[in-house]
Amino acid sequence: MSYIEEVRAAVAARNAGQPEFMQAVDEVLNTIRPVVESDDVYKRNAVLERITEPDRQIMFRVPWTDDNGNMRVNRGYRIQFNNAIGPYKGGLRLHPSVNLSIIKFLGFEQIFKNSLTGLPIGGGKGGSDFDPKGKSEREIRDFCHSFMTELSRHIGADTDVPAGDIGVGGREIGYMYGQYKRIKNLYEGVLTGKGLTYGGSLARTEATGYGLVYITENMLAAANDGIKGKTVAISGSGNVAIYAAQKVQTLGGKVVTMSDSNGWIYDPNGIDLAVVKDIKEVKRGRIKEYADRVKSAEYHDSGKVWQVKCDVALPCATQNELDENDAHTLVKNKVKAVGEGANMPSTTEAINVFQAANVLFMPAKAANAGGVAVSALEMSQNSQRLAWTFDEVDGKLKGIMKGIFDKTAEAAKLYSKPADYVSGANIAGFLKVAQAMIAQGV
Known part of the structure; x- marks a missing residue:
């Protein structure tokens, strides 16, 4: 059995009942085979075992009160998957379909997506099975405050910087950011997708x-x-x-x-x-x-x-x-x-x-790496206390996407075949993260 098959079998056994996560893992392992089998440095350093196992899997309860005065409870997640090239970065999803498998697949994908941007950001993801549809403004605010009360223990501007995703837009980010500030007494770029009046970036939407x-x-x-x-x-x-x-x-x-x-x-x-x-x-x-x-x-x-x-x-x-x-x-x-x-x-x-x-x-x-790319640009603006124009951000975004295409196309030509952008994206994203992991040791 090859190294890739050994790792795949071990990951499947450890993550039984997580089809979305295994789908994402299978795609990556199948496409990076030419790289991994060309050099035993990846096996010697257990890179595949480490990159498919999150650094941290955080699950927590989120109690909140509905408009009828009833206490409700949802489950919250934050998967901090890999920070070899930068702080964990990835969105928060609020949707009834959210479960551990979906959050892990999203966090795993985020590792390689963030690597492709060329920016110093690692991979993470989070969210809850809370459904914002049909909820009142007050109910959403109460949920977001409760969710951030626990999440705030695990994030920070140089540790883990969440953003929005399905069910989490500017309104929800605003409520979460307000609660983070109250708890931590810090005004820092801990969330991206913020409103333009309090540190958000033009062109993020x-x-x-x-x-x-x-x-x-x-x-x-x-x-x-x-x-x-x-x-x-x-x-x-x-x-x-x-x-x-x-x-x-x-x-x-x-x-x-x-x-x-x-x-x-x-x-x-x-x-x-x-x-x-x-x-x-x-x-x-x-x-x-x-x-x-x-x-x-x-x-x-x-x-x-x-x-x-x-x-x-x-x-x-x-x-x-x-x-x-x-x-x-x-x-x-x-x-x-x-x-x-x-x-x-x-x-x-x-x-x-x-x-x-x-x-x-x-x-x-x-x-779809453009969203996280501009989120990282928002982090840069927050760190420098600057606000760039729409055209400045859009120009940087256009350049980043061109860079992603070039890296993807080049990796496809070297390790697979021209225009095999699935392999190219996985390989280009993997190489940067793997080299950083090896350089930093276990």
């Missing part, structure tokens, strides 16, 4: 969506193509999806789909983002309302956006939303490129279909 489109454009350019004139299918209607759509439109593409957990819309004339923003960002409504307001649009409460013919697909909703059947449909409809805006939105089988059909495919580790 747009960063993940913009970064996704920047790297997809780089991928297309390497194939002598571009987004201009392309029909683009996007899933989701949250922060990532909205700003990916905005950047696609700026570059001359046409976005024709968006979705939420209830259904999806198709607008052959191109999505009117002003309407989507009003529904999702202002009124916090459902995407079906778009079809009530835009006559050219269709609403579907079954099926997926991937049945719509498109040139570029950008899955921006959640993990494993794009399966093997969806991939076959996209290939049949002659999709040219897929860029992952969400974390691990394509199943392993779907990725295999795309690669077998020579569809350009950019994995989430590289494609």
